[in-house]
Amino acid sequence: MKTLHEVIKNIRPIDHSRRNTIQAKLDDLTKPQGSLGRLEELAMRYCLITGKDKPVLRNKIIFTCAGDHGVTKEGVSAFPAAVTPQMVYNFLRGGAGVNVLARQAGARVIAVDMGVDHDFEPAEGLEIRKIGRGTGNIAAGPAMTREQAEASIMAGVGLVEKYRDGLDIIGTGDMGIGNTTPSSAIVSVITGTDPELVTGRGTGIDDSSLKSKVATIKKAIAVNRPDKSDALDVLAKVGGFEIGGIAGVVLGAALHRIPVVVDGFISTAGALIAAELCPAVKEYLVAAHQSVEIGHRKMLERLEQRPLLDLSLRLGEGTGAALGISLVESGLRILAEMATFSSAGVSEKNTEQTVL
Amino acid sequence: MKTLHEVIKNIRPIDHSRRNTIQAKLDDLTKPQGSLGRLEELAMRYCLITGKDKPVLRNKIIFTCAGDHGVTKEGVSAFPAAVTPQMVYNFLRGGAGVNVLARQAGARVIAVDMGVDHDFEPAEGLEIRKIGRGTGNIAAGPAMTREQAEASIMAGVGLVEKYRDGLDIIGTGDMGIGNTTPSSAIVSVITGTDPELVTGRGTGIDDSSLKSKVATIKKAIAVNRPDKSDALDVLAKVGGFEIGGIAGVVLGAALHRIPVVVDGFISTAGALIAAELCPAVKEYLVAAHQSVEIGHRKMLERLEQRPLLDLSLRLGEGTGAALGISLVESGLRILAEMATFSSAGVSEKNTEQTVL
DSSP, X not given: OOSHHHHHHHOOOOOGGGHHHHHHHHHTBSSOTTTTHHHHHHHHHHHHHHOOSSOOOOOEEEEEEEEOOGGGGGOOOSSOTTHHHHHHHHHHHTOSHHHHHHHHHTOEXXXXXXXXXXXXXXXXXXXXXXXXXXXXXXXXXXXXXXXHHHHHHHHHHHHHHHHOTTOOEEEEXXXXXXXXXXXXXXXXXXXXXXXXXXOOOTTTOOHHHHHHHHHHHHHHHHHHOOOTTOHHHHXXXXXXXXXXXXXXXXXXXXXXXXXXXEOSHHHHHHHHHXXXXXXXXXXXXXXXXXXXXXXXXXXXXXXXXXXXXXXXXXXXXXXXXXXXHHHHHHHHHHHHHSOBHHHHTOOOXXXXXOOO | OOSHHHHHHHOOOOOGGGHHHHHHHHHTBSSOTTTTHHHHHHHHHHHHHHOOSSOOOOOEEEEEEEEOOGGGGGOOXXXXXXXXXXXXXXXXXXXXXXXXXXXXXXXXXXXXXXXXXXXXOOOTTEEEOOSOSSOOOTTTSOSSOHHHHHHHHHXXXXXXXXXXXXXXXXXXXXXOTTTHHHHHHXXXXXXXXXXXXXXXXXTTOOHHHHHHHHHHHHHHHHHHOOOTTOHHHHHHHHOOHHHHHHHHHHHHHHHXXXXXXXXXXXXXXXXHHHXXXXXXXGGGEEEOBOOSSTTHHHHHHHTTOOOSBOSOOOOOTTHHHHHXXXXXXXXXHHHHHSOBHHHHTOOOTTOOOOOO
């Protein structure tokens, strides 16, 4: 795909015509109907998205998109901006939270330099798709140009296109000191909610820093006047390069009918941009977890998603997505591996007692 | 251990003196403090219970305890009683839900005949600890004698003692057509809650059957008059053999300082009996999930447990426990495998920007 417009035009709604067939298979397994709850829902959704019958998750990738943020100058984070590139190196060495949980889930982590203020050498597991060396300070002007916003999204689409052969599931993740600030700004603008109600403590700021963070977001919105009906404008004015990258990963996943497990607050900001550009992507999303960040709930409502987990996570990186991928796999294993009533010689509901 | 009294006497409260040491290790990992939420809590709890520093989960067992229930005569279940032994065979062949999810979690399933109305031949993965061929109909008299109640619990303790060498974690599970009825009766009696408020649809009964199930439970309590201050009396009068077995597994786990992940409604009824007998066991429990069964919440409150997952599960067998074991493993992997700030060269909170 060459342009964002083409990508959006080619994303199709999910074909629901196979729903009854898949439901019948789930109901033939040796369990009361529906008794595996959301695991069954996940199996259903995966089959509908991919068009497959008894899918097996073999190839799983978490794209952890990294970027720096000019707004860190305003003191919005508890950590110094240098942590962004330091953590990218940590991803490459396999020592970060997402690496640990991805290994457990059998997923690869691809770290993506979407706009880190540091020059990386090429490395195994690293994709360099740099749009710029950190965004502009949104409290003083736009994060990026409209062209850069589109380029960041297309970079995310490009990632999916590069890896999509045999790819069974995608997780999203983020790294970027300061990036809860643009994420709060995005959800505030798109849902028309006061910044106070969607701004949290990120990596762990105190009360006075939280007040100043809210003021910074208000200023960013006042200075930039993003147009809520134009998601590309919102991304350009108050977003981030890694948020654009994640939006692109989500669009690319939907384009190629690959289910995408969305991590927490920053990833969901990316998914929100994607869904505002193309509402059909909502059906391709699995919301991994409910983040501690207070703005996350508003995003999920807008995306019509019910998160799978609620474990008080607020790390990002794709840690929640790794856990979510395992649950999708649980649902698919149930569908593929459980015995049926007839194969196991188990009596069905409301039947007479049968002799063993 | 020879008697239940000795088991209870030898269960010790957890030693919390290592809490600060473990917390310091968690806080030295490359993430904002506490940002992995409940995964960090699980790691902490596991270390406190076992006294280990960087534990690895290698040997995991789910004990799926099965028993039949005389009360099925009252039409309390949507499935015929013959399904109990049929499902035990399904466990042995690896085709049930718990087998699938246990395989994913790397856990073994041991099926336990605690009181199925069927004679099993010895088989790999089956423990025959039969107390009786199904309980008495609790709507007409006691489920079992007091001696049988104690024997069922001691059988559960014995399971842990047989397998405990090198065992890192235990999950509980149940199979028994009709067993939501005694579980509702147990929570009703112990917490002094009206049966209406703690009785659900089990495998999927309709409205009129639900009404009759509530009436059956009321009758069982009226006929048997269980003494709420005597958990053994409650188990004997309105319980089940597999519920006693699960109570014993929980007590045995606490006795040998092995964390025990408790499945849904029926398993939690077993844990409730165990905790009424010996309140110290509460600290050894991990509540895997919030069941759809409405009485489950009351049980968890009484046990002071917050469940890890809420996935609308209502299958039992240990399916939720398998998922819960994976989350405990996630917490332990975080502790054992993540890089520290110093080892990864990552700047800590509120430090000056450092050069990479």
